[in-house]
Amino acid sequence: MMTTFDLSKSSVRDLNAALHALKKDTNDTLWSILNPDGEHSIAAGVDAPVSLNVQGSVGYFCGGMNKRANIVIEGSAGQGIGENMMSGRIHVKGDASQSAGATGRGGLLIVDGNASARCGISMKGIDIVVKGDVGHLSAFMGQYGRLVVFGETGEALGDSIYEAHLYVRGPVASLGADCIEKEMRDEHKAELIELLTAAGEDHKIDVSEFRRYGSARQLYTFNIDNAGAY
């Protein structure tokens, strides 16, 4: 039994209130959201093991702080898709705007198209798989988590990165401060296969085509001789 929610007839407030009211062990687990029409904050703050199918494109902060929900967007997503998500899965079938998965702490964000600037900014444990390209300053200050990019990246990838793991198949326009290419060892290949499997792409992709990037850890403590790096 599927619950259908038509955003041309009800408001995002009504939808979110209904989703927040779900009991932990609800059987009302299949939701279809019609006519999202780029509305903001659709399904923000869900904390239930539900599957939401959004039939169109969404505005800012869809699935913000998501816990446990599996959200599929049959279109593109505006700024901050899955921002600070804790767990669950968000799958954007189109493109994602800026700051996709920003500060995310867990779960998996998949973007079938391209993601824009600041994808994975301040990521804190989220896994992000982008099947197209990402824009500039992606994984800026990335603390933990993994970012996989099938295409190319914009300028300053991984600027001021901490311990996030970055895997990129295409060209990197430039690396940000303290971000370097690192050796792709077996454990990294295994990690990448795990992520590709989670994104349903493992059978199509050769992990040896990817390069790994991460922190040089040179800016972890202040040193005046590094001032020019900032």
Add this chain to the structure above:
Amino acid sequence: MTSHERNWVPTTPRKSATFDDYTLSEIRRAATTGIYDIRGGGAKRRVPNFDDLLMLGASMSRYPLEGYREKCGTNVTLGTRFAKKPIELKIPITIAGMSFGSLSANAKEALGRGANIAGTSTTTGDGGMTPEERGQSKILVYQYLPSRYGMNPDDLRKADAIEIVIGQGAKPGGGGMLLGQKISDRVAEMRQLPKGIDQRSACRHPDWTGADDLEIKINELRELTDWEKPIYLKVGASRPYYDVALAVKSGADVIVLDGMQGGTAATQEVFIEHVGIPLLAAIRPAVKALQDLGMHRKVQLIVSGGIRNGADVAKALALGADAVAIGTAALVALGDNDPKWETEYEKLGTTAGAYDDWHEGKDPAGITTQTPELAKRLDPVIAGRRLANYLNVMTLEAQTLARACGKNHLHNLEPEDLVALTVEAAAMAQLPLAGTNWIPGSN
């Protein structure tokens, strides 16, 4: 004896006012270390402040209220614009945001305990919400910062209000800083950072830019919390008229305006002393922005930065604020910079009252530290009681002044109850110079 020696008369050795002892020591320090000076606290230089204002007590043309008999209300409601559950405080003095990380868990607990007794709120900081803090704070404001350390929807929903931090008075335009000495296992875990690194927080939010985006962000936070929580917006005082106008436009329930005297856990000395404006100069433009938009008293204004006593509270409220926040003064009430630790301050090359190397985590008073042996020096129950006493004294002082002006509530104080003692203060606070009807800059 030469003619030169015969005519030689010594003058008193004179040090330069420009190159004073502190300046000379700073040049030597920079030359030796090759890095700028980092410290805690707010601006230490003298800036025009509430001491430059006087209150006009009642006499022939105004009636005072009886000091111990007639009521003078102190309560304040914050977040009446959109939130389903506004905050009700007994006193208009709140505890400003200070992080677990910059402060010990005991110090955070003490702030909560003190605020509870006095009937006011306390605020988290750039490091997430600790169970000690939530457990010991009846009314807790949860800060939403660019770093988003520890941010999660459960804590967001446990909070009584959400404060989006755009900036702070000590460093408008700057991000947080926590040096390696204070990144203990627990702090590292809460912030999801490697232990012992020098941690620099971002100065811009990661997922919105500008007031139009912020409006959407505020809406998201309201959706996440089902429109229950008041949403505060904190700005460092620099262009208060425009910042407050944009904060109102973005949909804030409450605006927190922090002057340059407001403290920080750690930032560059040059930033603290040279960026931002004094609180005295910031309140009137902020209130004017609210009034021009018809939102004064509908969007509440909390002001902070150098508030020390009930006179400061009364004067800030008379200028149009709804409440004040204290940070540095609250730490002093807990025991920060207490002369009883003088021997240890001397070992750190400083003296009680001047200690500001809060980032080093060696605080003898056990407040700005993560070292267990130091942190246990602060008893959260006793320190909390001290803070409550101090908050009560400030409130009584403010009531005393308000009654003298004939006001039966602190919010009935008005600019007309004030004059300025200096031309600078008169111009900044837009008040007449004492004994005249001259307001510099007005006709």
